Amino acid sequence: MKKALAFDIGGTKIYYTVIDENGNVVGEINKNSTPQTLDGIKDIIKKGISDNPDVDVIAFATAGAVNNENTRVISSTGNLPAGYRDIDFQGLSDKKVFVENDANAAAWAEYKIGSSKGCPNAVMLTLGTGVGGGIILNGKLFKGKSGAAGEMHFKMYPDKRRQCTCGAYDCFEAYASGTGLKLTAEELSGNSQITTYDVIDGVKVGCPEMTKIFNVWQNHITQGIIGLANIFDPDCFVLSGSMAQFVDVQKIEEEVNAEIVTTPTKVKRGSAGNYSGMIGAALLALED
Amino acid sequence: MKKALAFDIGGTKIYYTVIDENGNVVGEINKNSTPQTLDGIKDIIKKGISDNPDVDVIAFATAGAVNNENTRVISSTGNLPAGYRDIDFQGLSDKKVFVENDANAAAWAEYKIGSSKGCPNAVMLTLGTGVGGGIILNGKLFKGKSGAAGEMHFKMYPDKRRQCTCGAYDCFEAYASGTGLKLTAEELSGNSQITTYDVIDGVKVGCPEMTKIFNVWQNHITQGIIGLANIFDPDCFVLSGSMAQFVDVQKIEEEVNAEIVTTPTKVKRGSAGNYSGMIGAALLALED
Numbered sequence: 210m211k212k213a214l215a216f217d218i219g220g221t222k223i224y225y226t227v228i229d230e231n232g233n234v235v236g237e238i239n240k241n242s243t244p245q246t247l248d249g250i251k252d253i254i255k256k257g258i259s260d261n262p263d264v265d266v267i268a269f270a271t272a273g274a275v276n277n278e279n280t281r282v283i284s285s286t287g288n289l290p291a292g293y294r295d296i297d298f299q300g301l302s303d304k305k306v307f308v309e310n311d312a313n314a315a316a317w318a319e320y321k322i323g324s325s326k327g328c329p330n331a332v333m334l335t336l337g338t339g340v341g342g343g344i345i346l347n348g349k350l351f352k353g354k355s356g357a358a359g360e361m362h363f364k365m366y367p368d369k370r371r372q373c374t375c376g377a378y379d380c381f382e383a384y385a386s387g388t389g390l391k392l393t394a395e396e397l398s399g400n401s402q403i404t405t406y407d408v409i410d411g412v413k414v415g416c417p418e419m420t421k422i423f424n425v426w427q428n429h430i431t432q433g434i435i436g437l438a439n440i441f442d443p444d445c446f447v448l449s450g451s452m453a454q455f456v457d458v459q460k461i462e463e464e465v466n467a468e469i470v471t472t473p474t475k476v477k478r479g480s481a482g483n484y485s486g487m488i489g490a491a492l493l494a495l496e497d
Numbered sequence: 498m499k500k501a502l503a504f505d506i507g508g509t510k511i512y513y514t515v516i517d518e519n520g521n522v523v524g525e526i527n528k529n530s531t532p533q534t535l536d537g538i539k540d541i542i543k544k545g546i547s548d549n550p551d552v553d554v555i556a557f558a559t560a561g562a563v564n565n566e567n568t569r570v571i572s573s574t575g576n577l578p579a580g581y582r583d584i585d586f587q588g589l590s591d592k593k594v595f596v597e598n599d600a601n602a603a604a605w606a607e608y609k610i611g612s613s614k615g616c617p618n619a620v621m622l623t624l625g626t627g628v629g630g631g632i633i634l635n636g637k638l639f640k641g642k643s644g645a646a647g648e649m650h651f652k653m654y655p656d657k658r659r660q661c662t663c664g665a666y667d668c669f670e671a672y673a674s675g676t677g678l679k680l681t682a683e684e685l686s687g688n689s690q691i692t693t694y695d696v697i698d699g700v701k702v703g704c705p706e707m708t709k710i711f712n713v714w715q716n717h718i719t720q721g722i723i724g725l726a727n728i729f730d731p732d733c734f735v736l737s738g739s740m741a742q743f744v745d746v747q748k749i750e751e752e753v754n755a756e757i758v759t760t761p762t763k764v765k766r767g768s769a770g771n772y773s774g775m776i777g778a779a780l781l782a783l784e785d
Contacts, residue, residue, distance in 0.1 A: 274759070283760070284758065329642070330641055330642045342728075344728075346634065346639065351634065352730070353618055353729055353730025353731060353759065354617070354618045354730050354731060354732045354760065354762075355730055355759065355760040356730070357730045357758070357759035357760055358728065358729055358730035358759065359728065359730075360727040360728065360730075360757075360758050360759055361727070361728070362723075362724065362727040362757070362758055363651065363723070363724025363725070363727060363728060364653070364720045364721070364723065364724050365652070365654075365655050366653075366654060366655075367653050367654075367672070367716060367717050367720040375758045376756075377723070377756040377757075377758075380727075381724075384655070428655060429655050432652045432655040433652070435650075435651070435652065435665070436650065436651025436652050436669075436724075437651070437728075439648040439649070439650040439651060439668075440630075440632075440646065440647065440648065440649070440651060440725075440728070441641055441646055442640070442641025442642050442643055442644070442645045442646035442647075442648075443641065443642060444642045468664075468665040469648075469650070469665075470572065470645070470648050470650055470663045470665075471562070471641065471643065471645035471646065471648055472571075472642065472643040472645055474642075
């Protein structure tokens with residue numbers, strides 16, 4: 210059975226492991242903090258490659274948009290060192306190298322072995338510190354003209370209220386992310402020290418104020434999904450990432466289907482796990 | 498050269514003509530008011546078919562979402578008589594019959610012979626009484642799981658301000674359409690009798706109040722396009738429909754490209770003309 214050495218390169222951690230063509234993790238998970246220098250990142254990659262000679266391809270799931278040729282990063286990646294986008298990934302190995310955006314790779318993992326299996330039109334939203342997006346259309350990963358499609362920076366308001374990490378205002382990410390929950394909590398409570406944990410813990414013990422804040426946040430997610438459902442008419446949505454465990458997917462699904470003008474869709478929690486980026490990149494690399 | 502008899506069936510008018518495989522209108526344009534009964538509509542279709550025996554296929558551009566088999570309407574079509582969605586189009590002719598949503602068909606015409614020619618990823622927005630949408634991805638019309646994709650009912654606000662014709666609140670259509678312009682004008686002027694013409698005429702003579710209203714409306718369009726550009730990373734947007742002549746496509750393009758996190762896109766006015774629905778349906782039918 211063919212195997213890939215798969216890396217997940219994010220702003221805080223770099224993971225790598227070996228994954229087979231069924232999407233099973235068959236190696237140890239090697240975890241590193243992301244170095245602050247380009248050479249530090251390259252050294253981790255080189256060590257991973259030299260320690261795993263018995264693989265067929267090298268797969269990267271990375272922060273940042275990746276070109277349609279799956280060879281390099283084309284967008285800025287704020288949390289990674291300067292120059293990261295210019296890394297020549299293929300130059301690091303004699304084997305075939307395949308690069309994909311981490312959210313796109315995770316969406317592919319959900320489609321091949323996770324919650325959206327059997328859904329040829331599936332939109333994945335990764336609800337974490339930010340919001341990632343990966344879109345499967347007609348059974349293929351949708352990348353757009355340059356590879357950057359699936360950025361969930363559509364507007365929640367048209368009139369400049371809350372700045373997003375992208376520099377623009379009122380993107381879905383600025384409301385539906387964990388950071389968005391904190392900002393909503395700050396606005397509604399007047400307390401600049403409030404945390405997402407305060408809200409989540411408050412909901413668990415039935416605090417009315419925290420529940421109200423949580424519901425405003427969850428409604429932002431619902432309203433965004435309604436728009437995406439009308440645009441894409443997808444078989445399903447998959448919610449993953451660290452914040453997905455807290456949302457009520459059944460309630461969101463019901464509210465979405467009550468409003469959309471397209472046909473009913475499903476809203477599911479992701480099931481491909483924390484290594485879905487590496488799994489998806491590995492599967493894409495092995496199929497390519 | 499192959500030819501199609503093409504119909505455009507809308508809530509107020511039914512047009513038909515003959516179109517060749519290059520997208521040229523080669524017959525007279527036959528215009529009818531839309532009858533209030535299903536039989537009335539069928540009679541117009543039957544007359545068109547019997548008067549044009551010398552064609553290869555019959556193409557319909559119709560209001561309402563059309564299934565992925567291009568045989569029938571699958572959504573409600575408010576301005577057409579009850580039962581319209583159950584019409585068996587193929588049963589009306591012995592020749593091959595092909596049905597497509599009017600906005601989708603128009604988007605295809607723009608892609609094949611109009612403004613988005615050479616743009617394999619193109620989003621068309623028809624700005625009229627409402628807002629229609631047609632999406633070309635990787636050189637193919639994107640239809641979603643059931644055929645209903647491309648509905649421009651994503652949210653401008655998450656908190657229920659203005660009801661849309663679809664029943665939900667604050668859809669892009671409710672702000673970016675001609676109707677949306679009137680509602681924005683009503684809100685900002687406090688005058689419930691104000692019309693879109695008042696605004697457009699006021700802008701032409703330099704009225705500051707009307708210009709301010711117009712700019713709010715145009716900003717709604719810009720904000721919507723920013724979101725779609727980040728989601729689709731398209732080569733271009735095409736604005737068509739009766740309201741498109743009034744917008745400043747260059748200004749919109751500049752504002753969109755200044756904000757998006759994907760790569761620069763283009764915003765163009767449609768050029769396939771008033772018969773683009775019939776032309777697109779004919780080209781799709783002849784290629785099918």
